[in-house]
Amino acid sequence: MDFISINKLEDWYSINFEKQLKGRRILFSDIHPLIDNLTSKFKKEIIGYSENGIPIYKISIGTGNTKVLSWSQMHGNESTGTKALFDLFNFFVSDDSQAIAITNQILSNCTLEFVVLLNPDGAINFTRENAHNIDLNRDAVDRAAIESRLLRNTLDHFKPKFCFNLHDQRSIFNVEGTSNPATISFLAPSEDVGRTITEGRKETMSVIVAMNDLLQQVIPNQIGRYTDEFYPTATGDNFQKLGYNTILIEAGHYKDDYDREKTRKYNFYALLKGLYFIATANKYTNYKQYFKIPNNDKKFLDIIYKDLKVVKNNVIHIEDVGIQYKFKVKNNKLIKYKCIETSGELSNFYTYNLINAENLDYNELKLSNS
Secondary structure (H helix, E strand, O other): OOOHHHHHHHHHHHHHHHOOOOOOOOHHHHHHHHHHHHOOOOOEEEEEEEEOEEEEEEEEHHHOOOOEEEEEEOOOOHHHHHHHHHHHHHOOOOOOOHHHHHHHHHHHHEEEEEEEEOHHHHHHOOOOOOOOOHHHHHHOOOOOHHHHHHHHHHHHHHOEEEEEEEEEEOOOEEEEOOOOEEOOOEEEOOOOOOOOOHHHHHHHHHHHHHHHHHOOOOOOOOOEOOOOOOOOHHHHHHHHHOOOOEEEEEEEOOOOOOOOOOHHHHHHHHHHHHHHHHHHHHOOOOHHHHHHOOOEEEEEEOEEEEEEEEEEEOOEEEEEEEEEEEEEEOOEEEEEEEEEEEEEOOOOOOOOOOOOOOOOOOOOHHHHHO
């Protein structure tokens, strides 16, 4: 059967997304009740514990021959993928007739494993790193972190044909050649410094093309392509190099969506379409369209203060000041604050929030440099 229409998918999502998960800071305590309440259709297993002893779960479903492994929150402060996975779980148990048909296609042809919230310690602190300040996405070779070893053990045991590596990216990324933020970005990781287009990468790219085709219907010109520079210690690059086709989904900014609730929807759409394509495709030859997805650029700012008076060495300068929002945990709550990303003449940058700052007081704006 054909994939569900975008209008019907939008209708389904507006009612059935996982409402218990919201905001940027998603903790184990948020997902644990949802895991407990998953139906018998899912298999639940604790595969180990974080450096600070928090359980790390693997959720399994499906009976098909094609194996797909997905994981979220490798970086503790990148939670959009976790929310999207639980939206996906809701889809798999939906009583909607078209959802049932799509689910049956996926689960009869694929066996799916999901490691939800790989880095629960980092989630508490809202940091990329784990409790020992290790970036799990740069720990694929050394595997110094418990969490890295758990993921690699899962990979080695399961031996998937495809992997989905779910990340968030900063709001500074725009779609090259446009003023639009990169709401979703994709990457087919390289296997070597030469960025060779191997057969595995062609298969990965073909899945991304299918996901991009769907998203262009709802967020046209807001999908970017992340740099495929080879990182020798990165997870995606190493998994791809080992022969496990790895698709990175980078969840980014959507207008006025700093909690990434709109973006999670498009993340879910991409996951669902990607899994459906893997479940139903007879061949993976439509990879060249991948290179027509525009690159990410780094010219989007959350705020631009235009013509702000800035005092430097007791001299008043008039310049534009570009702001990126950052987040930190204070008293166990997530705080958003303004951080200076760049300054000078910023006419070649983009924002949804351009402020005439001629009459504003720099000190009252409470801007940070870190």
